[in-house]
Amino acid sequence: MPAAVSDVRTNDEVAYDQERLRQWREGEARAGGVSRRAMLGLLAAAGAAGAVPLAAPARAAAAEPTIRKPLPPEWFVPRGTNAETRFEALRGTGHTTPNERFFVRNHTSTPVLDAAEWRLKVWGSGLRGRHAEDRPVEFGYDDLRRLPSVRRTAFVECAGNGRSFYASQQGETVTGTAWTLGAIGVARWRGVRLGDVLRRAGVTRYAEDVQPRGLDAEFVSGGANLGRIRRPLPLAKALDDVLLAYEMNGEPLPADHGYPVRVVVPSWIGISSIKWVGDIEVSEEPLYSPWNTTLYRRFGPAYPPEGSAPLTRQTLKSAFELASGAVFTTGERTTLHGRSWSGAGAVAKVEVSTDGGERWRRARLHDVPRADTWTRWSLDWRPDTPGPAALLARATDVRGRTQPATSVPNAQGYLFDVVVRHPVTVV
């Protein structure tokens, strides 16, 4: 596991990403624009021979805790301002991820908000009366709770989930947090339809984009203030299945997951699901923010110079509920468990290989596969040869898409979909 790399994350994410984009465009990708000498220095500093320079110069984890809930090491891997869920910690937990074990991705840190004081401010040229930002249509917490509520089971998954495997499986250097597969969680959300709130606010038929914005701190990086976290959604998506959620698995939203209210955009990349939402701009004009321009698009030699279109739906992945390097005994029957999911629809089948990818067997599914969430599965295995082995799981979704053996990388390592080789040892 390339863990040594990720834990030296700094706040210079955006400046560093932008520098990398420039390097990709200028064909310096593999060398990373870093001289061999400087790179060796970096590696020595990180004390990790063979590591790739995913992050800028080493710095210890942030002094101030950025996440409020406890992060026991048996459930989480700390990653800078974020915390990754260990898949082995999901064994036996049921279909949804318990709130206590749900991964956290914070650009800065969890703010402490009071639901009684909280207001949702809806404004912009796409509303009747074209409400200016300082004259918004306002909703209080109780106003939202009085509207018809809906429940929906959906994953929130970071666009960068699986990113570290671009380096460890394909030898590609990409920027950003070196997640393995645990930057995902599934919850049963309860809240109001964003569409209901927008209609009450007076959305017009000329509205085009809808941009929720968080109440957490402005994101300052490399000397540039990118402002508060915000990313536009097309109106059609906003009116379709998007929630303003105030409950997560039957409890009020925990502080780290957006209390009092967050956006949940089913099947789309995690950045769409703005936590601690404070205001929503509804615009007749297309909206832009750093999170749909220089970030969350694919850049690199395989993409146009201005990058791909803004990323929307998640891709498909599979993970074993197993620690990296887990140990099995020769001749002893065991059951392997895991989960597979796709942003394009329900999972259709899951195949597992216990011999490094030679032979594949169909896994038994333990959920009725549904869109927007994962499907649990299992497969019996009796290891017969001692030594290191690789377990592989490969999902196919109802749209006919199957996880590939390799995929074209992009500079920021988004939307990893390749079959992961899960290392284990047979004794």
Ligand SMILES: Nc1nc2c(c(=O)[nH]1)N[C@H]1C(S)=C(S)[C@@H](COP(=O)(O)O)O[C@H]1N2
């Ligand atoms: N306000 C705000 N919303 C945010 C973020 C953030 O830092 N601030 N991070 C986003 C990203 S990149 C992801 S992947 C998800 C993570 O949600 P979680 O922390 O509840 O798991 O929240 C999104 N919403």
Ligand SMILES: [Mo]
């Ligand atoms: Mo994310």
